[in-house]
Amino acid sequence: xxxxxxxxIISDTHxxxxxxxxxxxxxxxxxxxxxxxILNGDIFDMWNFKKSYFPKEHTEVVRRLLKMAxxxxxxxxLTGNHDDVLRRFGELSLGMIQxxxxxxxxxxxxxxxxxxxxxxxxxxxRARWLAxxxxxxxxxxxxxxxxxxxxxxxxxxxxISFAGRVKKSVKTAVKYISDFEDxxxxxxxxxxxxxxxxxxIHQPQIREVTCSNGKLVTYMNSGDWVEHLSALEYxxxxxxxxxxxxxxxxxxxxxxxxxxxxxxSYGINKEEVVPELNGMVAFEAI
Numbered sequence: 532x533x534x535x536x537x538x539x540i541i542s543d544t545h546x547x548x549x550x551x552x553x554x555x556x557x558x559x560x561x562x563x564x565x566x567x568x569i570l571n572g573d574i575f576d577m578w579n580f581k582k583s584y585f586p587k588e589h590t591e592v593v594r595r596l597l598k599m600a601x602x603x604x605x606x607x608x609l610t611g612n613h614d615d616v617l618r619r620f621g622e623l624s625l626g627m628i629q630x631x632x633x634x635x636x637x638x639x640x641x642x643x644x645x646x647x648x649x650x651x652x653x654x655x656x657r658a659r660w661l662a663x664x665x666x667x668x669x670x671x672x673x674x675x676x677x678x679x680x681x682x683x684x685x686x687x688x689x690x691i692s693f694a695g696r697v698k699k700s701v702k703t704a705v706k707y708i709s710d711f712e713d714x715x716x717x718x719x720x721x722x723x724x725x726x727x728x729x730x731x732i733h734q735p736q737i738r739e740v741t742c743s744n745g746k747l748v749t750y751m752n753s754g755d756w757v758e759h760l761s762a763l764e765y766x767x768x769x770x771x772x773x774x775x776x777x778x779x780x781x782x783x784x785x786x787x788x789x790x791x792x793x794x795x796s797y798g799i800n801k802e803e804v805v806p807e808l809n810g811m812v813a814f815e816a817i
Contacts, residue, residue: 542730543755572611572647600627648729
């Protein structure tokens with residue numbers, strides 16, 4: 532049975548790179564039935580895209596997203612820095628998917644501002660070539676990490692994240708994340724937004740801050756599907772962070788599994804009627 536979710540937000544999946552956990556992402560997408568799905572940037576990694584590497588697991592993610600749109604989920608694709616080539620198209624409807632650079636909507640009287648967040652990144656704005664080089668190095672680190680974790684699993688040890696340890700151990704990276712969040716919060720307060728939602732820095736987060744002008748702002752980040760395997764979900768009037776746990780998706784016996792087509796034919800997976808999202812009014816989408 533799929534979980535009914537009012538809004539789901541994912542970002543930084545980096546399809547087309549070795550770091551993307553596409554299989555896990557597909558499992559997650561299959562498990563939810565959102566009324567609105569927001570893809571908040573860096574879904575495809577066009578900086579590091581290679582013709583020789585786009586495995587079937589990555590194609591399955593794309594197929595799943597399209598199926599969700601066909602089945603009635605309203606899908607917004609917000610551009611990020613790794614898929615910024617799409618920004619030249621501006622606001623565009625791609626049939627079932629709406630392409631945007633940012634999204635503003637209101638839920639239960641609270642004004643939400645959603646965008647990827649790379650506009651705050653000086654390394655991208657001032658030295659694009661350096662940012663791309665850093666992205667390639669990050670992808671190489673992920674490949675090495677995958678190999679080492681496979682060896683650790685064979686030996687009975689838990690996996691580790693080199694990229695995560697590097698970020699936490701480097702004071703500059705920690706300060707960058709803090710500055711990024713503080714900047715997003717202060718600008719949101721100045722623009723009278725109640726909530727600001729970003730991706731980009733791969734750090735899942737929900738926190739409330741009272742700004743210098745007295746405005747209470749909720750900052751949220753959906754994390755990523757390279758290290759944290761996380762998403763933001765809005766349901767029953769509250770935002771929460773979803774964190775993938777493989778145990779939630781394991782099946783005791785393959786004989787107990789029912790194929791999707793069989794489910795539909797038996798009426799098991801019939802689409803449920805999801806109630807209209809209370810107070811959900813998209814009053815600006817640019």
